[in-house]
Amino acid sequence: xxxxxxxxxxxxxxxxxxxxxxxxxxxxxxxxxxxxxxxxxxxxxxxxxxxxxxxxxxxxxxxxxxxxxxxxxxxxxxxxxxxxxxxxxxxxxxxxxxxxxxxxxxxxxxxxxxxxxxxxxxx
Amino acid sequence: xxxxxxxxxxxxxxxxxxxxxxxxxxxxxxxxxxxxxxxxxxxxxxxxxxxxxxxxxxxxxxxxxxxxxxxxxxxxxxxxxxxxxxxxxxxxxxxxxxxxxxxxxxxxxxxxxxxxxxxxxxxxxxxxxxxxxxxxxxxxxxxxxxxxxxxxxxxxxxxxxxxxxxxxxxxxxxxxxxxxxxxxxxxxxxxxxxxxxxxxxxxxxxxxxxxxxxxxxxxxxxxxxxxxxxxxxxxxxxxxxxxxxxxxxxxxxxxxxxxxxxxxxxxxxxxxxxxxxxxxxxxxxxxxxxxxxxxxxxxxxxxxxxxxxxxxxxxxxxxxxxxxxxxxxxxxxxxxxxxxxxxxxxxxxxxxxxxxxxxxxxxxxxxxxxxxxxxxxxxxxxxxxxxxxxxxxxxxxxxxxxxxxxxxxxxxxxxxxxxxxxxxxxxxxxxxxxxxxxxxxxxxxxxxxxxxxxxxxxxxxxxxxxxxxxxxxx
Numbered sequence: 297x298x299x300x301x302x303x304x305x306x307x308x309x310x311x312x313x314x315x316x317x318x319x320x321x322x323x324x325x326x327x328x329x330x331x332x333x334x335x336x337x338x339x340x341x342x343x344x345x346x347x348x349x350x351x352x353x354x355x356x357x358x359x360x361x362x363x364x365x366x367x368x369x370x371x372x373x374x375x376x377x378x379x380x381x382x383x384x385x386x387x388x389x390x391x392x393x394x395x396x397x398x399x400x401x402x403x404x405x406x407x408x409x410x411x412x413x414x415x416x417x418x419x
Numbered sequence: 420x421x422x423x424x425x426x427x428x429x430x431x432x433x434x435x436x437x438x439x440x441x442x443x444x445x446x447x448x449x450x451x452x453x454x455x456x457x458x459x460x461x462x463x464x465x466x467x468x469x470x471x472x473x474x475x476x477x478x479x480x481x482x483x484x485x486x487x488x489x490x491x492x493x494x495x496x497x498x499x500x501x502x503x504x505x506x507x508x509x510x511x512x513x514x515x516x517x518x519x520x521x522x523x524x525x526x527x528x529x530x531x532x533x534x535x536x537x538x539x540x541x542x543x544x545x546x547x548x549x550x551x552x553x554x555x556x557x558x559x560x561x562x563x564x565x566x567x568x569x570x571x572x573x574x575x576x577x578x579x580x581x582x583x584x585x586x587x588x589x590x591x592x593x594x595x596x597x598x599x600x601x602x603x604x605x606x607x608x609x610x611x612x613x614x615x616x617x618x619x620x621x622x623x624x625x626x627x628x629x630x631x632x633x634x635x636x637x638x639x640x641x642x643x644x645x646x647x648x649x650x651x652x653x654x655x656x657x658x659x660x661x662x663x664x665x666x667x668x669x670x671x672x673x674x675x676x677x678x679x680x681x682x683x684x685x686x687x688x689x690x691x692x693x694x695x696x697x698x699x700x701x702x703x704x705x706x707x708x709x710x711x712x713x714x715x716x717x718x719x720x721x722x723x724x725x726x727x728x729x730x731x732x733x734x735x736x737x738x739x740x741x742x743x744x745x746x747x748x749x750x751x752x753x754x755x756x757x758x759x760x761x762x763x764x765x766x767x768x769x770x771x772x773x774x775x776x777x778x779x780x781x782x783x784x785x786x787x788x789x790x791x792x793x794x795x796x797x798x799x800x801x802x803x804x805x806x807x808x809x810x811x812x813x814x815x816x817x818x819x820x821x822x823x824x825x826x827x828x829x830x831x832x833x834x835x836x837x838x839x840x841x842x843x844x845x846x847x848x849x850x851x852x853x854x855x856x857x858x859x860x861x862x863x864x865x866x867x868x869x870x871x872x873x874x875x876x877x878x879x880x881x882x883x884x885x886x887x888x889x890x891x892x893x
Binding site: 306308309312313315316319350379380383400401402404 | 669672673674675676677679680681683684687709712716719730732776
């Protein structure tokens with residue numbers, strides 16, 4: 297079973313995404329902010345991380361940067377979740393080292409294709 | 420009518436003054452006219468040369484007709500030396516040598532006055548009072564600075580000095596009967612005074628005009644400042660509005676995403692339970708939520724485009740691949756609204772550099788606008804590369820009889836959203852936004868009606884061969 301970590305500060309989005317992924321057979325845990333996300337990435341060793349970029353104090357970009365600079369978490373693919381399909385966001389996600397990029401509202405089928413692709417690549 | 424009266428009443432006076440100025444300027448070389456100081460002096464020069472001889476001629480005419488003086492060489496030299504002043508304006512217009520002519524004119528003036536004094540009474544001549552106007556006119560014509568001032572002073576004092584030396588040296592002046600000149604002495608002094616007063620008045624007028632000009636300039640500057648402030652305020656207001664809409668739409672998106680996500684969650688549930696009525700209701704929530712989100716995004720895009728915050732990104736791509744993707748991305752929306760898509764894309768030879776993302780938004784919004792009508796049918800998309808452009812023609816299947824429906828189509832919320840409008844409201848800003856996207860990349864949209872009465876949207880955006888850009892970059 298693929299372990300997914302969702303880092304998302306909005307409760308509804310978090311709950312919704314978690315339930316929909318669980319229903320498709322994923323094991324899902326979630327963090328409410330950047331620091332908790334990093335902590336859970338270190339302790340839980342997820343197969344993939346779904347990172348909302350618009351978090352509170354520490355935004356998703358910063359959290360991803362920290363994950364990518366840590367030996368233990370560097371290999372974990374991160375899919376950035378953004379509010380808009382902006383070219384600048386797409387470029388930034390590539391620069392920081394995100395494996396992929398998905399725009400809200402999330403199309404579950406498209407997201408699952410991306411998750412499968414990147415998890416299989418790392419395995 | 421009131422307006423015309425008001426206008427003629429206002430303009431009549433300055434019109435006369437303007438004509439005089441235009442008359443004077445006719446003789447003044449353009450290169451002098453562009454320097455305000457030199458121009459003012461040249462006008463004084465012109466004024467005194469045009470009207471001075473009228474006053475000056477009073478004397479020889481009086482001598483001839485009243486005193487009945489002998490018409491000898493002294494008289495003729497005097498008359499010609501006065502009349503010759505009328506030649507200077509024409510000489511100025513032909514030669515354009517203002518400074519030289521001014522010096523010659525001063526010397527001419529000195530000569531004509533001293534000649535009259537020499538001929539008619541020497542030191543007791545009634546015409547000596549005219550000597551007053553020599554320095555006055557000299558420094559009206561030429562600036563009282565540096566070499567020019569020194570030359571003028573030498574001219575004046577040299578000439579008057581020679582005359583004085585003759586007087587002191589006991590030179591015998593031609594004999595005249597001074598008693599004949601009593602009346603002309605008075606007239607001469609008066610003429611000289613009038614002349615000086617005339618010049619002084621003109622000069623005072625110039626000063627007044629200069630003052631008015633300065634005041635006008637000041638008020639213009641104030642108006643300009645005001646305009647700059649207003650423009651800045653308007654720009655600030657636009658930016659503030661755009662910022663507000665950006666943050667507002669962010670706030671709106673979050674709950675909308677929840678509505679869409681949870682209704683999807685429910686839809687996934689219903690699939691298993693197969694409750695048709697429930698499924699339809701949830702589908703409506705989902706559809707309305709998705710439409711609302713699109714509107715929020717439209718308003719956000721519109722506001723960004725208006726505030727100039729949307730940027731264009733060109734990238735290389737194949738026309739058939741890109742337009743194919745653009746079409747497939749909107750197929751679901753089209754088919755769920757009883758329409759279908761027909762694509763006819765002519766493959767380009769080489770990859771093209773274009774802003775595909777903006778092209779996609781422009782095409783999608785045209786299709787949103789067409790689909791909002793709800794009439795159903797096959798929407799046709801044709802795409803070609805055409806002389807450095809991507810030309811896309813989108814045909815709305817609905818047959819319309821009224822061509823005036825095309826007017827105002829691209830205005831915000833003033834389209835033909837009639838009774839046939841649709842499941843989810845009107846066309847909204849779809850067409851207007853589409854045009855704005857086209858403009859963002861320097862493109863355009865023309866809407867026309869084809870032979871069958873169908874609307875055809877001809878969208879053109881610039882594109883160049885991807886190789887060219889690579890060469891330019893290298």
